[in-house]
Amino acid sequence: MTTNKKRSLTGLKVTGNLHLGNYLGTLLPALELTKTYDCIYFIADLHSLTTQRDGNALATQTLDQVATWLALGLDTDKHTLFRQSDVTEVTEFAWYLSCVTGLGLLEKAHAYKDSLAKGLEINHGTFAYPVLMAADILMYEPDVVPVGKDQKQHIEFTRDMAGSLNALYGEILKLPEALIDERVMIIPGLDGQKMSKSYNNEVPLFCDEKTLRKKIMSIKTDSTGLEEPKTLKGSLVGDLYTYFGSVAQFDDLAGRLQKGGLGWGHAKEELFQVINEHIKEKRDRYNEFRKDEALLRNELKKGAEKAKALAHPTLNRVRHALGFR
Ligand code: AMP
Numbered sequence: 001m002t003t004n005k006k007r008s009l010t011g012l013k014v015t016g017n018l019h020l021g022n023y024l025g026t027l028l029p030a031l032e033l034t035k036t037y038d039c040i041y042f043i044a045d046l047h048s049l050t051t052q053r054d055g056n057a058l059a060t061q062t063l064d065q066v067a068t069w070l071a072l073g074l075d076t077d078k079h080t081l082f083r084q085s086d087v088t089e090v091t092e093f094a095w096y097l098s099c100v101t102g103l104g105l106l107e108k109a110h111a112y113k114d115s116l117a118k119g120l121e122i123n124h125g126t127f128a129y130p131v132l133m134a135a136d137i138l139m140y141e142p143d144v145v146p147v148g149k150d151q152k153q154h155i156e157f158t159r160d161m162a163g164s165l166n167a168l169y170g171e172i173l174k175l176p177e178a179l180i181d182e183r184v185m186i187i188p189g190l191d192g193q194k195m196s197k198s199y200n201n202e203v204p205l206f207c208d209e210k211t212l213r214k215k216i217m218s219i220k221t222d223s224t225g226l227e228e229p230k231t232l233k234g235s236l237v238g239d240l241y242t243y244f245g246s247v248a249q250f251d252d253l254a255g256r257l258q259k260g261g262l263g264w265g266h267a268k269e270e271l272f273q274v275i276n277e278h279i280k281e282k283r284d285r286y287n288e289f290r291k292d293e294a295l296l297r298n299e300l301k302k303g304a305e306k307a308k309a310l311a312h313p314t315l316n317r318v319r320h321a322l323g324f325r
Contacts (some may be wrong), residue, residue, distance in 0.1 A: 006022060006039035008179065009142035011084065011133075014061040015052055017203035018068055020275075021187040021195035021254040024243055031072055033146060041069065041141050042161035042307070046084045046091070046132060050125040066296045068205065068223050071286035080310070082303030084136065086146040089308075089315050094128075096318060097179040101131055110153055134158040137176055141313045144179040150155050150177055169321040173314070187243070206286045209276060216272040223262035230257040230264065237267050245274040 010030050012022070033039055045058060052058050063236050084090065106112065107131050115122050136199060137145055137158050145155055155178035162173040188195050189201030196202060203215045219237060224230050232238035232254040241250055253270055256262050289296065296321055319325070 003038055005036065005038045006143035007040065007141065008144050008146060009040040009042075009137060009140050009176075010146055011047065011136060012065065013040045013044045014065055015048050015050045016197040017202075017207075018065065018205045019195055019197070019262075020240075020243075021189070021202065021203060022316065023205045024187050024258075025185050027068070027072055029146065031061070031074065034074065034079055038145070039074075039309070040142065040307070041074065041079065041081050042136070043081075043083045044136075047129060050123060050171055051127060062300075063293060063296045064290065066299050067286050067289040070289045070296075070299065071282050076299055076303065079297065080306045082307040083300050086300065087139075087307050087311050089311060090132070090135050090139055093139050093318065094132045096322060097131050097134050097138075097161045097165065097285070098128065100168060103160050105157060105160060106130060108153075109157070110150075116248070122237050127130055127301055130154065130157045131161065134161045138162050138173050139314050140307070141174045141314060144177050146179040146181060148181055148301050150200035152180065169318075172317050172321050188236060188239055192220060203275075205279070206283045212276060212279070213269075213272045216275065217265070217268050219268055224264070226263045227260050229260045230262070230267075234259050237264065237271050241271050241274065244271075244278045249274065254321065269321070 010026070012026060018027070030039065030041060043062055045062055048058060066081065070076070074081060106127055109127075111129065112122065112127055115126060132156055134157060136160075137155075145158075147154060155176060160177050162175050166173055170196065189195035189199055190203065191199065191201045193199050193201060203212070209216070219240075222234070232241065232250070238250070238254070242254065245253070252269060257267060
């Protein structure tokens with residue numbers, strides 16, 4: 001990691017099996033960024049605790065996530081992949097930031113306000129998570145943090161907190177920039193709503209072929225008769241197809257559906273085929289990596305060492321400025 005490339009940082013929670021929405025919306029863009037940035041990717045297990053109540057699931061899904069990054073081709077020698085909780089100092093740093101963060105700021109957080117509006121039970125972790133997130137970011141001194149338009153607030157809060165500490169103690173923290181992805185792809189799930197574990201409409205990224213087919217065949221379609229013409233563009237099957245099939249494949253299927261005589265069941269089978277074709281090799285690689293827990297744990301160990309080496313200079317500077325000498 002001693003290149004002069006700019007540094008980019010992203011965290012991904014462990015709150016269930018990764019699905020095609022996570023893959024297209026987060027993992028693929030993150031891998032694309034490895035071409036131009038020094039990337040720091042972390043498994044946000046501490047953040048998951050605001051909702052995750054199953055310790056075994058957290059432990060299993062942490063290794064699932066390591067295997068996923070490796071299967072998708074993340075080069076952990078050139079970049080850094082680590083588990084958030086392996087650098088426990090982040091919670092210490094979060095406390096320092098807490099002490100310069102107004103309640104009013106946290107009350108404006110979208111996630112907190114949404115939970116409040118929905119009448120959900122809110123724990124202190126949910127309320128305080130922007131502080132932990134700021135600590136995650138500031139400790140590793142990234143130049144950019146890639147976010148969707150709707151997540152700009154995270155970076156604004158982080159900059160606010162860093163600004164407060166800098167104003168009080170001198171220029172000790174580096175302010176990151178948001179790297180806004182204007183496209184903000186929202187991948188639809190099996191029922192047409194945003195694909196999400198909370199809607200139970202997700203297609204797991206690395207399930208077996210049989211499950212994948214069953215999931216795809218359960219996509220909601222209208223009841224247009226077999227002989228009648230159907231329009232692929234704008235349909236849920238069509239929307240998902242565009243992410244995996246080529247333009248020529250899409251046009252070919254669209255043409256055959258338009259002629260009539262082809263049912264949605266057939267179109268879904270073709271959708272399954274293109275997704276499976278896209279995923280197949282990656283899934284095989286994932287299964288190989290996932291079997292080798294020693295290798296996965298070794299990756300976490302290696303990542304933790306690299307992450308600590310990046311974090312300690314920042315944290316020592318902060319400790320010194322605050323008076324912990
Ligand atoms: P979540 O699993 O909801 O915590 O999301 C983890 C990451 O995956 C976030 O960065 C989301 O923006 C992304 N993501 C989740 N669901 C979708 C979706 N349906 N379409 C696009 N991106 C998604």
